[in-house]
Amino acid sequence: MERPIFKPIGSPVEELDTPTVIVDLDILERNISTVASFFKDRKAKLRPRVDLHGCPALAHMQLAASDTVGGVSVATLGQAEAFSGSGINDFSVRGVVVTPQKIARLCALARHAAVTVAVDNPSNVADLSKAAAAAGVQVKVVVAISTKPDRLGVEPGQSAVDLAKAVGDSAGLVFDGFMTIEEKLKVDDVSQLAAESRGWTQRAIDAREAAEAAGVSVNTVSVGGTYNYEIAGATDGVTEIPAGSYALMDAKYRGRRDGLEPAAKIMTTVTSFPEGDKIITDGGNKAVGMDRGNPISVEFPEAKIGLSAEHGNIGLKTPTQKRIKLGDKMWFTPWDMGVTANLYDYMNAVRGGRLEAVWDLPARGRYR
């Protein structure tokens, strides 16, 4: 568990114990309203993907602001359990739940929350049905549509329709529609991004059309994310977008998404300044995170950032003219905030340079 020295609400941000996550509330609110205005009066709705931060306080802001489906998207059952304690009662789990232990947990959650889970396999449908019927609960089920061969889900054709029908015929289960379980597209080129995300979306639309042609009615088609919400959200037949990164943003999306700016940064402290072109801080890989790419230094955006496990190392091209003292703060924009948020138990919500709230992250580490 993190053990920061807490500071009173209203404290200047530079006085907070480091390394720590600082969320700029003005930027966060702008990001949330940018996305909310896109979804205003649109057929497709937002289902905030909250596993990217694990924070109920933030999830409630996302749900309050946008035209949403009224529920959230999570990656694991454990995350849904963590959020269910905070008044959120509609979950869509972007994954399949196959083991007896997990199916039992799913049914327990379905007693007091609306729960949607994905399937890609008929024997799993039978297992879910048996457990849900025995527990006397209803579980909403979407058929997972793969985005490419050999990935989670089924092809959009006959196997998707067969699974949909099997769900519809199963006690305790309600067939709700289709979902793609996507990795983020790692492409910079805007037209390539549009083409690839349309390709993924189209597979879910194909499944919808095939099901409807077979007389199965489809309520939900859930596709896309922050990287393509305007594309997916404007596509006929799509009903919800599980986008999440738009709220806190990160370096990976910075400059690639109009109206969205990084709201979350890591504040660190200079602990050593051994050479004029090298600044050592207390934020290493374990605190800043670099699984998907290097963070960007706010003060020295051109610097080469090296993170060993416990130390940050800002490598400058030439010795800095700035006077650097031990104790100075150095800020970083993480490359992927989903990775970084998972390292923390708290986030500091800051407005105008002063601490406004400390947010708990109870869904951190819920891999099960």
Next chain:
Amino acid sequence: MDNYRPAVGTPIDQLDTPCLLIDMDALDNNYAVVAETYRDTVCKMRQHTKNIKSPRLANMQIQAGGTLNGVCTAKLSEAEVMVEGGIIDVLIPNQIVTRDKIARLAALNRLGDVKVTVDNADNIETISEVAVEQGVVIGVLIEVDTQMNRGGVRSPEHGVVLAKLAMSLPGVKFRGVMSHQSADGWPDADERMRLSKELIGICLEVKDAIEAEGIPVEMVSSGETFSYAAAAQILGVTEVEGGSYALMSNIYGYLDEFQVSNKVLGTIVSTPSPNIGIGDFGMKALSTAAAANATIEGISGVTIEEVQDEHIVLRSDGTEPFVVGQQFMLLPGYQDHMPNRWDQYIGVRKGVVEQVLDIPARGCHH
């Protein structure tokens, strides 16, 4: 935070996955190797807890032997956890620079002997001031840069200046010198000895220079997993800061006296085609360092095709087809980041749960 505490005796195949396992036989082996290596040497192990983040695991090495009954920690908050776990001799081989953190270090020194490394005169002065205010004495060691290119003095002269300063100030006690080197895989034992001598030698030069000024150097804390055997043979080194050796990982395969004991247990949740199995954990639970050079145990003929954020895609060569619900284990390439992402280890022996070990220093970034 997760709080998964399966009952002692639970068979592995009934565990709710993913979970972070410790193979207790492998751990015992690793601790026994260290106990044996340092049994009769002057130099002792001071286990680094960055890789374990659990005082319980550190206390197991202390009981097994070969140590000086103390540990190193990467951060101040990690040191607090160790002191609370009953380990009062702690070295933080890192810089603590802000006044409020130094005050916290001082408070910890009311119970423990918690030392810190320094490389800067202003820092030593601040530690002195705060320690005097708090009425305690804080031990300091001079950190020497031998290879890592981060904190640490770059010359014996600078080391001497700082040691003299520490000697002259109230509230601080000069204890010695410290350095850390990194292992990028030096399979050959002679080469490891040569490199260890060369790099640790830079730290020993600082020691010699300080002693030449008539200042006694009590501690020389240096060496880590790759150099654990070599450092014990280098005259002057009093303690080794081994971290990775305890739970081990694939990249240290050349140290074949140790065994990988930290593994992630997962379940195949989908088989989109006969030779593809999708597992129920991904990068978030692992880290890139753990995922690179990772291997799979428990299903034969399997390689890792892709590590996604929440799933892992495995490919089989056809030896053993994947089955939904089947378990597998991942052996990490590099283990260090995993305890920082999990809240419990499940200690297993002979196929059943032996003990559940909390990871109280997880997230101790401060």
